[in-house]
Amino acid sequence: MATELTRAEVMRIAELARLELTSEELDLFTRQLGDIVGYVEQIRGLDTTGVAPTTHVLNRPVERLDEVIPPLSRSEALGNAPDAAPEAGLFKVPRVL
Amino acid sequence: MAEITERTVRALARDIASGVESAAAVCEAFLDRIRVEEPRIGAFNTVVHERAMARARAIDAERGGSASLPLLGVPVAIKDNLCTAGVPTTASSRILRGFVPPYSATVISRLEAAGAVVIGKTNLDEFAMGSSTENSALGPTRNPHDPTRTPGGSSGGSAAAVAARMAAVALGSDTGGSIRQPAAFCGLVGVKPTYGRVSRYGLMAFASSLDQIGPLARTTEDAALVLQVIAGHDPYDATSSSELVPDYLASVDRGVGGLRIGIPRAFVVEGVDPEVQGVFGEALARWQAAGATVVDIALPHSGYAIPVYYLIATAEASSNLARYDGVRYGHRAVLGRDDGLSQMYDRTRDEGFGAEVKRRIMLGTYVLSAGYYDAFYLKAQQVRTLLRQDYEAAFQRCDVIAMPTTPTPAFKLGEKADDPIQMYLSDVFTVSANLTGLPAISVPAGRSSEGLPIGAHLTGRAFDEGTLLAAARVLEG
Numbered sequence: 140m141a142t143e144l145t146r147a148e149v150m151r152i153a154e155l156a157r158l159e160l161t162s163e164e165l166d167l168f169t170r171q172l173g174d175i176v177g178y179v180e181q182i183r184g185l186d187t188t189g190v191a192p193t194t195h196v197l198n199r200p201v202e203r204l205d206e207v208i209p210p211l212s213r214s215e216a217l218g219n220a221p222d223a224a225p226e227a228g229l230f231k232v233p234r235v236l
Numbered sequence: 237m238a239e240i241t242e243r244t245v246r247a248l249a250r251d252i253a254s255g256v257e258s259a260a261a262v263c264e265a266f267l268d269r270i271r272v273e274e275p276r277i278g279a280f281n282t283v284v285h286e287r288a289m290a291r292a293r294a295i296d297a298e299r300g301g302s303a304s305l306p307l308l309g310v311p312v313a314i315k316d317n318l319c320t321a322g323v324p325t326t327a328s329s330r331i332l333r334g335f336v337p338p339y340s341a342t343v344i345s346r347l348e349a350a351g352a353v354v355i356g357k358t359n360l361d362e363f364a365m366g367s368s369t370e371n372s373a374l375g376p377t378r379n380p381h382d383p384t385r386t387p388g389g390s391s392g393g394s395a396a397a398v399a400a401r402m403a404a405v406a407l408g409s410d411t412g413g414s415i416r417q418p419a420a421f422c423g424l425v426g427v428k429p430t431y432g433r434v435s436r437y438g439l440m441a442f443a444s445s446l447d448q449i450g451p452l453a454r455t456t457e458d459a460a461l462v463l464q465v466i467a468g469h470d471p472y473d474a475t476s477s478s479e480l481v482p483d484y485l486a487s488v489d490r491g492v493g494g495l496r497i498g499i500p501r502a503f504v505v506e507g508v509d510p511e512v513q514g515v516f517g518e519a520l521a522r523w524q525a526a527g528a529t530v531v532d533i534a535l536p537h538s539g540y541a542i543p544v545y546y547l548i549a550t551a552e553a554s555s556n557l558a559r560y561d562g563v564r565y566g567h568r569a570v571l572g573r574d575d576g577l578s579q580m581y582d583r584t585r586d587e588g589f590g591a592e593v594k595r596r597i598m599l600g601t602y603v604l605s606a607g608y609y610d611a612f613y614l615k616a617q618q619v620r621t622l623l624r625q626d627y628e629a630a631f632q633r634c635d636v637i638a639m640p641t642t643p644t645p646a647f648k649l650g651e652k653a654d655d656p657i658q659m660y661l662s663d664v665f666t667v668s669a670n671l672t673g674l675p676a677i678s679v680p681a682g683r684s685s686e687g688l689p690i691g692a693h694l695t696g697r698a699f700d701e702g703t704l705l706a707a708a709r710v711l712e713g
Contacts, residue, residue: 179616182540185540221565
């Protein structure tokens, strides 16, 4: 039942997680994530047939009126951006194509 | 009269309201203390000298109108994952270098409206992921009781600041024990309120179904005063509860007469330091002497709490931390001419996050990925249901559940830094309160032969923080 975690699989996870890992990090995480997965895997032996998964601990839905409230101003929202075009009200990022 | 920095929150607010002390003198006394102690402890990421003094002087100038405020002029330290308008807020991460929030967390607005003076932002394990404050990009914090040891984590800076008298009280956040474990290691009272009791608006999300904000204080009375101020519904947090907030200060001296304290004996024995066992046994005896009865209970699934916690917390974290991408705030990697958007995301995140945060994002991404979701994430949420049922059944037979807060007193800096699983196991008694959403408290119960504080931990029924405070108060003697 033990799940093997290969270096290739860790690379695939890093891609999904949008992390450009170094070769040393890949080695370290392959070992450590393998250990951690081996540890958490113990729950798979437990019989949970018919047990509903938890979605919310208190099950007390809170309702509110659908009202517009003042949001952050555009200049505040852009104020922390590494690169922005405040006049245009835009965040700037490197080219996509 | 006691030195200013030795006084309780209640005494400070009273002395300032009555004019015995000015808010400015109180603020200066704590800032002086920070100058002396901080080089040895490293509790703060930012000390806001001028902002704090300006606020203290403003309180003195208008004292006539605000004398009844419960936290009037009380210097508070704030964990640095709580947004504070105009003050750098980093979560102790490189990826938020230079970030200055345009708004304050609801808890900070509430503290300030109650008269509190924010004195600084405290160190934490990066994004609250850790149990020792060693996972901070800004370096570790040291335990004031023994600087070779960790203050615990992730709210280690908040705990150390209060224990070293650099703040009268502090706020922390608790996802798996991050208020209660440092409170135990530093000899403080730490409260993890019921899920939804305190608004999370402005808290940098780690695991949204587990995170709660609460106080780290020197006395239960101080913890009650602060909880009173921060508890209650907030329209900015849809998971915050409209349940009425009771008078916590009135609860503190209610005593434990007739209280049934449940002990999960089978769970408490394994791997627990004999001195911790001894102190816990003495705490039980003191509760019994004060009129409580002790009953044996079983929590058959508590042994699965740590694996369930690490599956759910990392899954939620991998989603929550997707927002740190170099676009809207914080760090952005320097790019070459041929680099595009993907390289910016991937390199920014690799440079910005520390090792533990990356490990957890990776684990969370893995357990949510196609082919593993049912086996890990869904399974963990099912076991979480079983754990909640354990607690429901136990609360048929008792009113609170007692355990030690931690298996050992504060461990040495570096002792568990290279072994993630050993580090995770130090949260064995605290994670269940987050998984079940139930309120919990850690209260100083005694000391080890080396003089290190040891905490006792109580879990209560949902929204029954009052009973926890009353039981904790009994141990203060």
